[in-house]
Amino acid sequence: MKLRRVFNLVAKKASYSAGTPWTFLGALAIVVIWGASGPIFKFNDTWQLVINTGTTIITFLMVFLIQHSQNADTAAIQIKLDELIRATAEANNELLDLEELDEERLEEIRREYERMARDAGDALERVRASCHHPRPDDEAV
Structure with a gap:
């Protein structure tokens, strides 16, 4: 020891x-x-x-x-x-x-979290569109 x-x-x-x-x-x-x-x-x-x-x-x-x-x-x-x-x-x-799961299960979980991230991004876009706030990258430079 x-x-x-x-x-x-x-x-x-x-x-x-x-x-x-x-x-x-x-x-x-x-x-x-x-x-x-x-x-x-x-x-x-x-x-x-x-x-x-x-x-x-x-x-x-x-x-x-x-x-x-x-x-x-x-x-x-x-x-x-x-x-x-x-x-x-x-x-x-x-x-x-x-870290103990097999690669197949890890891939399933990764796809699920990617889907949730896309859904969250889509929801954010809908909120921005409904509030009529321009996105920072949409503003003129």
């Missing part, structure tokens, strides 16, 4: 740090220094291997750290959405476990 807590802490900090301007500038500086050192090392195979190996290792490790952070964020968002659905009396409780 302790390993999970340590990994979670390290992953969150690394993921946050990877997205800062300072980290980007540091990576850019490394690439510029590496590129500028090319003539010194006569652009040899070892010189190329240094950047290839370094970037491969960093990319490999970052994939796992970022995936861990994304999984945690997704789980937290899902719980929050589930609570909003659960707390809304008129909500469709089938949506609470939407």
Whole structure:
């Protein structure tokens, strides 16, 4: 259990740090220094291997750290959405476990919500037309 807590802490900090301007500038500086050192090392195979190996290792490790952070964020968002659905009396409780449904059922639900969105848009257009309010995009520029 302790390993999970340590990994979670390290992953969150690394993921946050990877997205800062300072980290980007540091990576850019490394690439510029590496590129500028090319003539010194006569652009040899070892010189190329240094950047290839370094970037491969960093990319490999970052994939796992970022995936861990994304999984945690997704789980937290899902719980929050589930609570909003659960707390809304008129909500469709089938949506609470939407991620567990098969693709066919997901497609049916998506089509139903698209239909409801079209109906809502049509209703809004009827209200605008009955009030004789011009739409913002209908006004002369």
